[in-house]
Amino acid sequence: xxxxxxxxxxxxxxxxxxxxxxxxxSPVYGxxxxxxxxxxxxxRSTPCGIKTPGDFVADRKETYFTPTIRVTCLFNLxxxxxxxxxxxxxxxxxxxxxxxxxFDALEPGIFTHYRYANLSFGIGAxxxxxxxxxxxxxxxxxxxxxxxxxxxxxxGARVSYSFKHISxxxxxxxxxxxxxxxxxxxxxxxENHYRIIVGCYF
Numbered sequence: 038x039x040x041x042x043x044x045x046x047x048x049x050x051x052x053x054x055x056x057x058x059x060x061x062x063s064p065v066y067g068x069x070x071x072x073x074x075x076x077x078x079x080x081r082s083t084p085c086g087i088k089t090p091g092d093f094v095a096d097r098k099e100t101y102f103t104p105t106i107r108v109t110c111l112f113n114l115x116x117x118x119x120x121x122x123x124x125x126x127x128x129x130x131x132x133x134x135x136x137x138x139x140f141d142a143l144e145p146g147i148f149t150h151y152r153y154a155n156l157s158f159g160i161g162a163x164x165x166x167x168x169x170x171x172x173x174x175x176x177x178x179x180x181x182x183x184x185x186x187x188x189x190x191x192x193g194a195r196v197s198y199s200f201k202h203i204s205x206x207x208x209x210x211x212x213x214x215x216x217x218x219x220x221x222x223x224x225x226x227x228e229n230h231y232r233i234i235v236g237c238y239f
Contacts, residue, residue: 066111066112066113066119067110067111067238067239068108068109068110068111068238068239069108069109069110069111069204069236069237069238069239070106070107070108070109070236070237071105071106071107071108071109071123071125071204071206071234071235071236071237072104072105072106072107072234072235073104073105073106073206073208073232073233073234073235074102074103074104074105074232074233075102075103075105075129075208075230075231075232075233076100076101076102076230076231077101077102077103077129077130077131077132077228077229077230077231078096078097078098078131078228078229078230079096079097079098079130079131079132079138079226079228080096080098080131080226080227080228080229081095081096081224081225081226095133096131096133097130097131097132097133097136097137097138098131098132098133099131099132099133099134100132101130101131101132101137103127103128103129103130103139103230104126104127104128105125105126105127105128105144105232105234106125106126107123107124107125107126107144108123108124108125109121109122109123109124109125109236110122110123111238114149117151117152117153118149118150118151118152119149119150119152119157120147120148120149120150121147121148121149121150121159121161122145122146122147123144123145123146123147123148123163124143124144124145124146125143125144126141126142126143126144127142127143127144127165127230128140128141128142129142129165129228129230130170130228131228135174135175136172136173136174137172137173137174138170138171138172138181139170139171139173140165140167140169140170140185140228141167141168141169141170141171142165142166142167142168142189143165143166143168144163144164144165144166145163145164145166146161146162146163146164146191147161147162147163148160148161148193148195149161150195150197155198155199155200156196156197156198156199157195157196157197157199158194158195158196158197159194159195159196159197160192160193160194160195161192161193161194161195162190162191162192162193163190163191163193163210164188164189164190164191165188165189165190165191166187166188167182167185167186167187167188167189168182169182170182170184170185181220183218183219183220184217184218184219184220185216185217185218185219186214186215186216186217186218189212189214189216189228190212190213190214191210191211191212191213192210192211192213193208193209193210193211194208194209195207195208195209197236202237202238202239203235203236203237203238204234204235204236204238205233205234205235205236206232206233206234206235206236207231207232207233207234208231208232208233208234209229209231209232210229210230210231210232211227211229212227212228212229213227214227215227216228
């Protein structure tokens with residue numbers, strides 16, 4: 038047991054040097070943190086039935102801003118192209134005239150960018166691992182996680198302007214799978230969201 042503990046300590050101590058040595062020979066050229074805020078749409082494309090009391094009969098497209106935070110890295114693919122995987126937290130959903138749905142999710146994803154001077158243009162994809170869904174109407178609050186799927190998929194586009202170690206990006210994300218499950222019957226519901234993102238890279 039004591040030998041095992043010493044081995045673990047040795048590996049942990051050596052790990053930063055191993056990582057740095059690997060990066061010197063890899064296409065990775067930047068790590069970053071991105072934070073942002075965005076507007077959300079929650080769209081119903083077919084009539085919807087409810088197996089339990091509740092309101093789920095309208096689109097929710099009123100102004101509704103929610104946060105995003107990510108860690109990310111940049112891989113150089115060529116002189117003009119790079120790849121940017123990321124992992125973060127995202128809140129999305131939709132606000133109607135009377136109520137709000139909000140989804141808390143983890144979001145692993147990836148962008149591929151074309152660089153032109155200080156600008157870059159990208160397309161991307163991500164998956165939401167939905168952790169919780171909350172419903173709010175006036176003073177009424179409810180957990181509605183079991184009304185919706187556990188995973189959702191998005192495709193997106195992004196344009197960024199970079200200056201030194203800072204970037205400003207605009208993103209549009211479009212849901213490509215039906216979110217409904219469980220207690221929501223005969224529905225097809227999608228989400229789209231639009232983000233302003235500020236990044237700091239090291």
